[in-house]
Amino acid sequence: MKIGLFGYGKMGKMIEQIAVERGHTIVAKIDTGATDIDFKSMDVAIDFSTPDAAFENITNCFKNGVPVISGTTGWLSNYADAVELCQKHDGGFIYASNFSLGVNIFFELNTHLARMMAGLEQYKVSMEEIHHTQKLDAPSGTAITLAEGIIQNSSYENWKLHDTADKAITINSIREGMVPGTHSISYESAVDKIEIKHVAHNREGFALGAVIAAEWIQGKTGVFTMKDVLNLS
Numbered sequence: 723m724k725i726g727l728f729g730y731g732k733m734g735k736m737i738e739q740i741a742v743e744r745g746h747t748i749v750a751k752i753d754t755g756a757t758d759i760d761f762k763s764m765d766v767a768i769d770f771s772t773p774d775a776a777f778e779n780i781t782n783c784f785k786n787g788v789p790v791i792s793g794t795t796g797w798l799s800n801y802a803d804a805v806e807l808c809q810k811h812d813g814g815f816i817y818a819s820n821f822s823l824g825v826n827i828f829f830e831l832n833t834h835l836a837r838m839m840a841g842l843e844q845y846k847v848s849m850e851e852i853h854h855t856q857k858l859d860a861p862s863g864t865a866i867t868l869a870e871g872i873i874q875n876s877s878y879e880n881w882k883l884h885d886t887a888d889k890a891i892t893i894n895s896i897r898e899g900m901v902p903g904t905h906s907i908s909y910e911s912a913v914d915k916i917e918i919k920h921v922a923h924n925r926e927g928f929a930l931g932a933v934i935a936a937e938w939i940q941g942k943t944g945v946f947t948m949k950d951v952l953n954l955s
């Protein structure tokens with residue numbers, strides 16, 4: 723598979739390593755200000771760029787007939803437009819706030835727990851995400867997906883960053899050192915606390931998931947999620 727990398731930072735480099743190990747070729751490495759992008763050389767594009775750049779990268783790929791895997795977070799106000807454009811061009815698209823197998827299992831655990839806790843008013847939910855200090859967005863995309871999973875399965879109405887409003891899920895974002903990504907969800911009552919937690923030890927799980935998604939989308943058109951790729955529940 724010939725892969726074009728949009729964003730050749732921490733994730734782009736890790737994806738290159740895993741893709742090459744799996745027998746693929748990197749045909750383009752695109753960073754800020756790239757021109758003359760050779761879309762024809764690509765079977766697939768993998769975008770791990772920046773919140774400001776992702777939507778333009780993704781739409782350029784659709785316009786040039788290249789399926790896209792995007793893991794960039796912080797651009798989702800444009801997600802519906804990306805879906806529409808993908809359909810218009812009969813393209814292929816997978817966005818995931820987190821591509822690791824472990825976090826995708828954690829997403830399922832989160833919704834299951836949310837259903838169990840719905841109606842137990844003595845428990846108040848909150849969430850914490852910890853990432854490295856270079857991260858541009860807060861809360862993390864993964865924390866937003868987790869919050870949405872709770873909202874869809876409980877009476878919580880929205881999420882708020884560093885806020886404890888009654889019908890909102892509080893998300894605390896912490897930026898420290900080189901942390902690759904830690905997410906925890908707590909249900910706290912006056913007498914006890916239930917907590918689930920996912921800790922990424924490094925970026926390999928994210929990168930492997932993105933390469934597996936790129937392999938999976940070959941020959942397919944449509945908008946998919948990691949649930950489709952991993953065949954979860």
Ligand SMILES: NC(=O)C1=CN([C@@H]2O[C@H](COP(=O)(O)OP(=O)(O)OC[C@H]3O[C@@H](n4cnc5c(N)ncnc54)[C@H](OP(=O)(O)O)[C@@H]3O)[C@@H](O)[C@H]2O)C=CC1
Pocket residue numbers: 728729730731732733734752753754755770771772773775779792793794795796818819820821822856928
């Ligand atoms: N979904 C998931 O599983 C995961 C998602 N992420 C997300 O992926 C994104 C990237 O993370 P990470 O690699 O750590 O960040 P980095 O800052 O290390 O890398 C981002 C790269 O994007 C480049 N870039 C800037 N503008 C453009 C542009 N217009 N087109 C293409 N590339 C551009 C930057 O180049 P330059 O330095 O020249 O500006 C930089 O090399 C983030 O949004 C992060 O949240 C991260 C890990 C896992």
Ligand SMILES: O=C(O)C1=N[C@H](C(=O)O)C[C@H](O)C1
Pocket residue numbers: 795819820853857858861862863864865902903904
């Ligand atoms: O920026 C990161 O590093 C990460 N971003 C993603 C997110 O915002 O959820 C995924 C992972 O936690 C690492």
